[in-house]
Amino acid sequence: MSGEATGERTLRDVGEFALIDRLVADIPQSDFVDVGPGDDAAVLQCSDGRVVVCVDVLVEGKHFRRDWSTAIDIGRRAAAASLSDINAMGAVSTALLVGVAAPGDLPATWLAEAGAGLKEEAANAGAVLVGGDTTEGDAVVLSVTALGSLEGRAAVTRGGAQVGDVVAVCGRLGWAAAGLAVLGRGFRSPKVLVDAHRYPVIDYTAGPRAATAGATAMIDVSDGLLADLGHIAAASGVAIDVHTEQLEVPEPLQAAASAYNVDPHGWMLTGGDDHALVACFPAKKKLPAGFTVIGVVGESPAQVTVDGAQFEGSAGFTHFA
Numbered sequence: 001m002s003g004e005a006t007g008e009r010t011l012r013d014v015g016e017f018a019l020i021d022r023l024v025a026d027i028p029q030s031d032f033v034d035v036g037p038g039d040d041a042a043v044l045q046c047s048d049g050r051v052v053v054c055v056d057v058l059v060e061g062k063h064f065r066r067d068w069s070t071a072i073d074i075g076r077r078a079a080a081a082s083l084s085d086i087n088a089m090g091a092v093s094t095a096l097l098v099g100v101a102a103p104g105d106l107p108a109t110w111l112a113e114a115g116a117g118l119k120e121e122a123a124n125a126g127a128v129l130v131g132g133d134t135t136e137g138d139a140v141v142l143s144v145t146a147l148g149s150l151e152g153r154a155a156v157t158r159g160g161a162q163v164g165d166v167v168a169v170c171g172r173l174g175w176a177a178a179g180l181a182v183l184g185r186g187f188r189s190p191k192v193l194v195d196a197h198r199y200p201v202i203d204y205t206a207g208p209r210a211a212t213a214g215a216t217a218m219i220d221v222s223d224g225l226l227a228d229l230g231h232i233a234a235a236s237g238v239a240i241d242v243h244t245e246q247l248e249v250p251e252p253l254q255a256a257a258s259a260y261n262v263d264p265h266g267w268m269l270t271g272g273d274d275h276a277l278v279a280c281f282p283a284k285k286k287l288p289a290g291f292t293v294i295g296v297v298g299e300s301p302a303q304v305t306v307d308g309a310q311f312e313g314s315a316g317f318t319h320f321a
């Protein structure tokens, strides 16, 4: 619904400068920010001489729908996608930048709420929004750049897994997918699963914790556990076997799966969007808090198997598929 049709103030009414001012208004104090929003560029502290950086783009109609999700949830998800990637390098997020394209008739409150969601998720990760830009476009597009610090640690890439490592996960697997299945059947409960589909719940301290504990490789699960483990297998040149008996099925997934007569492991192995962290650790090392073993790393070929066999069914979301 356009703002002009409902009589609300639109982006065109408010104007670009007021929009940016609103988005970056009231940024909290941060040790990382020397010069905050309001100048030509922000100036950030860089404690160990390296900056971790990534960007994620969300497009209306492709990644979200304004009639299905609230602006605040979309803002949270947009921020979480980038902040989770910083986490997956073993870094802490320090700052976010947001680029927005939107139709001129978009209600100005929509963007204000999306900005609020973005800042809320940034605060969960200890980061602040230090800048933004808006421009007119046909659909709503949110581009979020996150910056982070390794605090002296080595980055944990996808390429360091060693034969004999264990594979361990921290966070939710399959919750968002189960929530989507609930909504797809026209239900609104269990609320905990529907909420998991609305936005992820992420432990932003888990990445640095895994790095400190000696993780050899790590990735966040955005496309599905098997699909994302496939990236570690390919980058490290190793085989990974997931053991379903070690994948404990949480109660809400168990309940939904028996109600719909499906195997909950399908959601856990292939569901994306929960942004759990999956990492490899030397078998003799003590695992960091919150991580649970779900598999092992073996000799090449670079592939991911489940209980020693190829997984039957789609291994996760593939972009442009």
Ligand SMILES: [Mg+2]
Binding pocket: 084, 085, 088, 219, 220, 222
């Ligand atoms: Mg990622």
